[in-house]
Amino acid sequence: MPKQRWVEISVGGFMLLGILALVFMALKVSGLTMNADRNSFQVEAYFGDIGGLKPRSKVTLAGVTVGRVAAIELDEEWFEARVVLEMNSSLQGKxxxxxxxxxQTAGLLGDNYISLTPGIEDEMLGPGDTLRDTQSALILEQLINQFITNSSRD
Structure with a gap:
């Protein structure tokens, strides 16, 4: 094989590896996966205001990521946000x-995420169950507005 041909094949292979590496890194950074996560179960929660919560936001327990937000939609009967959480299967029954x-908000202006606090009831959470004890997002603009309104009354 001529040397010129070998150089062209080597450069093409190197470019292909570079593109594959970029695709892999983009998937890792975005949190997307190529296959469906079979090691999870879903529960839902209803919130009056979700603030800036988005699909694929993290779900934490004691600061450790244990799942993600799978979907967000409006419950048209109660006008609340229905949030579907995809949880690690290791938590099922625990x-x-x-x-x-x-x-919660990560930092002062960071991304919103859902923080879980374990309860004490004997009955365990399973696939399709609903978390009843929820706390909506704290909206910084609303807090500032309340502070300004209350201080102007004094």
Missing amino acids: LSKDTAAAI
Whole structure:
């Protein structure tokens, strides 16, 4: 094989590896996967205000990521946000049904995520169950507005 041909094949192979590496890194950074996560179960929670919560936001327990937000939709009967949480299967049967879910913000202006606090009830959470104890997002603009309104009354 001529040397010129070998150089062209080598450069093409190197470019292909580079493109594959970029695709892999993009998937890792975005949190997307090529296959469906079979090691998970879903529960749902209803919130009055989700703030900036988005699909694929993380779900944490004691600061450790244990799942993600799979879907967000409006419950047109009660006008609340229905949030579907995809949880690691290792938690199935270990969290009680009175587990609390709160929408938190990472830092002052960071992304929103859901933080879980375990309950004490004997009955355990399973696939398709609903978390009843929820706390909506704390909206910074609303807090500032309340502060300004209350201080102008004094």
